[in-house]
Amino acid sequence: MSYVEENKKTLERFIEVVGKENVLDSKITKEKRFYVTIKVEKLRDAVTYIKEKEGLFHLSTITGVDYGEEREVNYHFNRPNLIFTIKVRVTGDKPVVPSITDIINGATIFEREVYDLIGVTPEGHPNPKRLLMTEEWPEGIFPLLKKWDVKSLRKAVDGEEWT
Amino acid sequence: MSDTEFSVPIGPQHPALKEPASFLFKVDGEVVVDVEPRVGYNHRGIEKAMEARTYIQNLYLTERVCGICSNAHQTLYAINVEDVAGITIPPRAKYLRTFVHELERIHSHLLWVGVAAHEIGFDTLFYYVWRDREVVLDILEEISGNRVNYAWNAIGGVRRDIPSDNIPKFQKMLDILAERTKYYTQVATTESTITNRAAGVGYCSKADMIRLCGVGPHARASGVNKDTRRDNPYLAYDEIPWNVVTTESGDVLGNVVVRVGELVESVGIAKYVLDHLPDGPIREKFSPMQKIPEGEAVNMIEAQRGEDIHYLCSKGDNKPYRYKIRAPTMANIPSLMVKLKGGYIADIPIVLAGIDPCFSCTDRMVFVDESKEKTWDMTDDELRRYGIRWYANGLNK
Numbered sequence: 001m002s003y004v005e006e007n008k009k010t011l012e013r014f015i016e017v018v019g020k021e022n023v024l025d026s027k028i029t030k031e032k033r034f035y036v037t038i039k040v041e042k043l044r045d046a047v048t049y050i051k052e053k054e055g056l057f058h059l060s061t062i063t064g065v066d067y068g069e070e071r072e073v074n075y076h077f078n079r080p081n082l083i084f085t086i087k088v089r090v091t092g093d094k095p096v097v098p099s100i101t102d103i104i105n106g107a108t109i110f111e112r113e114v115y116d117l118i119g120v121t122p123e124g125h126p127n128p129k130r131l132l133m134t135e136e137w138p139e140g141i142f143p144l145l146k147k148w149d150v151k152s153l154r155k156a157v158d159g160e161e162w163t
Numbered sequence: 164m165s166d167t168e169f170s171v172p173i174g175p176q177h178p179a180l181k182e183p184a185s186f187l188f189k190v191d192g193e194v195v196v197d198v199e200p201r202v203g204y205n206h207r208g209i210e211k212a213m214e215a216r217t218y219i220q221n222l223y224l225t226e227r228v229c230g231i232c233s234n235a236h237q238t239l240y241a242i243n244v245e246d247v248a249g250i251t252i253p254p255r256a257k258y259l260r261t262f263v264h265e266l267e268r269i270h271s272h273l274l275w276v277g278v279a280a281h282e283i284g285f286d287t288l289f290y291y292v293w294r295d296r297e298v299v300l301d302i303l304e305e306i307s308g309n310r311v312n313y314a315w316n317a318i319g320g321v322r323r324d325i326p327s328d329n330i331p332k333f334q335k336m337l338d339i340l341a342e343r344t345k346y347y348t349q350v351a352t353t354e355s356t357i358t359n360r361a362a363g364v365g366y367c368s369k370a371d372m373i374r375l376c377g378v379g380p381h382a383r384a385s386g387v388n389k390d391t392r393r394d395n396p397y398l399a400y401d402e403i404p405w406n407v408v409t410t411e412s413g414d415v416l417g418n419v420v421v422r423v424g425e426l427v428e429s430v431g432i433a434k435y436v437l438d439h440l441p442d443g444p445i446r447e448k449f450s451p452m453q454k455i456p457e458g459e460a461v462n463m464i465e466a467q468r469g470e471d472i473h474y475l476c477s478k479g480d481n482k483p484y485r486y487k488i489r490a491p492t493m494a495n496i497p498s499l500m501v502k503l504k505g506g507y508i509a510d511i512p513i514v515l516a517g518i519d520p521c522f523s524c525t526d527r528m529v530f531v532d533e534s535k536e537k538t539w540d541m542t543d544d545e546l547r548r549y550g551i552r553w554y555a556n557g558l559n560k
Contacts (some may be wrong), residue, residue: 030246032395033461058389059376060463060472061489076461076472078352080394083461106376106497110489116203117210132203144485150215 003081004031010054010082011036014074017053018046025087033075040097046086047100055079062110064118066145070094073120090120099125108147117144167191173511173514176501186515190508198503200496213486216532218244218318218438219246220452221483226312228488231274233312234267235466236473236488241316242397243475246460246478248318250449254399254441256320259361261316261399262436263303264464265429269340270299271467272422272429275516279419283360283514288350295343298336305329330437337434344426351419360554361416365502365514375500379427379469381518384417391465398464402439417516454481466491468518492518509550 011034015023018038025037038046050056056077063074067089075086090097099122101108111122111129119142122128130137141148141156151162171188184204189197192237209228213221221411225240226233245252252260273296275313280288300310306325307313315321325333351357367377372385382389390407392400408424410417457479463472476485502514 022468029458029460035459058371061237061487061494063474063485063487065476065485074461076473076474078395083395083463085461104376105374106494109493110494113493130203130269134203137302143208148211150211 007031007034007082010034010084014046014050014054017049018042024089032081033083035085035087036102037089040088040090043075043086044098044100044103047103050084051085051103054083054084056082056145057104059104059107059110062114063105064114064120064144066092066118068092068146071118071120073097073114075100095120096123097121098123101125116142118142119145129132168196171311171508187505188503188508188511193507193509195503195506195508195511198500199369200500202493202496210486210488212386213483215454216480217452217481218455218483219356219449219487222316222318222328225488226314228318229490230311231271232267232471232490234263234315235464235471236490237314237316238264238398239462239464239471240486241318241471242462242464243460243473244318244455246462247458247475247477248453248455250319250447252320252447253444255324255443256445258436258440259321259325259397259445260316261403262325262433263307263321263438263557264398265315265433266299266303268429268467269314269426269433270303271345272426273299275422275467276426279513280357281514281552282356282516282547284547285354285356288357289355292347295340298340302333305333316447317446320444322446324445325440330430330440334434334437337430337437341427341430341434344423344430348420348427351416351423357419358416360513361419362412362414364415364510365517365552366414366504367498369411371501372413372498373402375497375501376494377469378494379467379518380418380421381469381495381498382473383407384421385413389470391463391470395463397462399436403432405433405435415513415517425553452481468492469495507553508546508554512547512550 011026014028014036022039022042024039025034039055047072056079058078060076060078063076065072065074069091069092070089071090072087077086088097097120099111101111101122108127109131111125112129114120115122115128116130116132138157143153154160154162165370168236169190171190173188185201187199187201188195209224213224216224222237222240226237228236239333273292277289277292277296280286280292303313304310307315307323337459367385369386372382372387375385375483378383386406386409388409405428408421408428457477459474459476461472463470471491472489474487475483478484499518502517503511506514
């Protein structure tokens with residue numbers, strides 16, 4: 001079986017296991033890149049499933065994207081000839097996702113990074129400390145949010161005007 | 164904390180560090196019992212800066228993510244933008260990109276072998292290897308004008324062509340490298356100066372490596388048969404014959420064996436590319452302020468240190484809406500912790516160097532004896548000498 005068919009089957013099974021009503025969107029580009037948006041409650045089930053049944057146990061990284069009202073968290077998994085991205089969306093008022101570090105141990109450092117830069121808290125993370133920002137970095141300021149530009153960020157963090 | 168446990172912070176600052184990082188070691192006598200990493204000292208906000216720059220400007224910004232894998236990041240960025248913009252690059256550009264990508268791997272691996280040899284006090288090998296590294300740097304300088312930061316890629320292809328007159332000369336230089344790298348594979352496995360210091364040091368099992376998502380030569384040294392060039396082929400890698408190098412040993416010696424093995428393969432790939440260079444144009448047009456359609460792309464390439472992944476989200480503007488870069492060292496930190504735990508203080512430099520991190524130098528070490536409130540400093544050089552002396556005096560027995 002060629003990887004194209006295999007990848008398609010993976011996606012079909014994935015949607016079946018997670019449940020059609022929980023899959024909000026799915027997209028395929030170049031037959032090797034899948035992007036599937038699911039409800040945040042099903043995240044842990046979905047990750048457990050693809051890790052154990054589909055050979056997608058390698059998490060490459062986690063990307064946070066700020067869309068104003070909502071923040072999107074992308075989990076990029078891969079296996080030969082496939083990069084499988086699971087997306088979940090959370091609201092800006094309550095940006096919390098369940099931690100997957102106990103399922104994929106390598107996620108620990110990526111979840112801390114997502115919190116640091118985009119402010120999405122991994123609930124249940126074993127070591128929820130800052131990773132990239134300094135200890136003195138003010139609480140509640142996440143530099144990759146779209147509301148900050150270089151000038152306003154400088155003012156909020158250092159209290160100085162950007163010159 | 165018991166009376167016998169000490170806290171040993173290592174890092175973060177050192178004038179020679181490419182990426183500073185800090186590690187807090189808890190040691191009991193000579194044995195490391197726990198380690199906590201702290202990265203981010205070199206966080207420059209590149210991802211934020213990219214959102215304010217056009218696609219062409221970002222081409223040069225991504226090159227400056229790292230000094231050693233500059234071309235890898237730039238190539239991946241160009242692949243991502245071309246993916247969303249729907250540009251297919253000409254075959255000659257594909258091969259030329261592959262050529263520089265492999266040359267960069269050769270120079271980086273040779274640099275690493277030299278650094279690793281220096282860390283264990285084998286300075287003869289260090290001088291040998293760095294002398295041979297000049298050969299590959301000469302090729303890079305001749306085709307791009309620079310020893311590092313080659314500015315080789317353009318969106319839609321490459322910026323310069325290789326004149327066909329120079330190809331026989333490059334072939335000869337690569338022949339020298341092929342011979343030398345074969346010699347190093349022999350040295351790495353038989354020379355007792357290396358095997359005594361590297362065999363069994365910094366062990367990480369295959370299961371741990373998979374569990375902690377390790378990448379690159381670091382993971383292949385533990386028997387994880389994973390290489391992006393074969394698994395998710397990009398550029399011309401699906402047309403070139405080559406092998407993935409793995410070993411089961413999982414220690415620092417494994418790191419050496421994998422890297423020198425990859426050197427041989429990389430020289431082979433570079434020679435193959437020169438022999439099979441297709442004719443034709445070297446780039447597609449992409450204008451400086453060009454907008455690209457809405458969409459997203461995620462791609463991976465095998466940089467020298469392992470799998471490098473970038474994610475691009477475009478909103479149809481001439482600037483990216485979000486660009487995410489994950490360099491391989493980041494992914495290797497959790498598995499590095501496994502390698503350090505249970506080892507000796509004297510092995511810290513070589514185990515840290517083993518993943519080829521950008522922060523291998525550990526210049527300012529502060530030893531804190533918490534039970535006695537005593538503090539003393541140790542420079543990188545002192546720590547390195549301490550390790551060499553420790554082994555020379557047979558204290559490990």
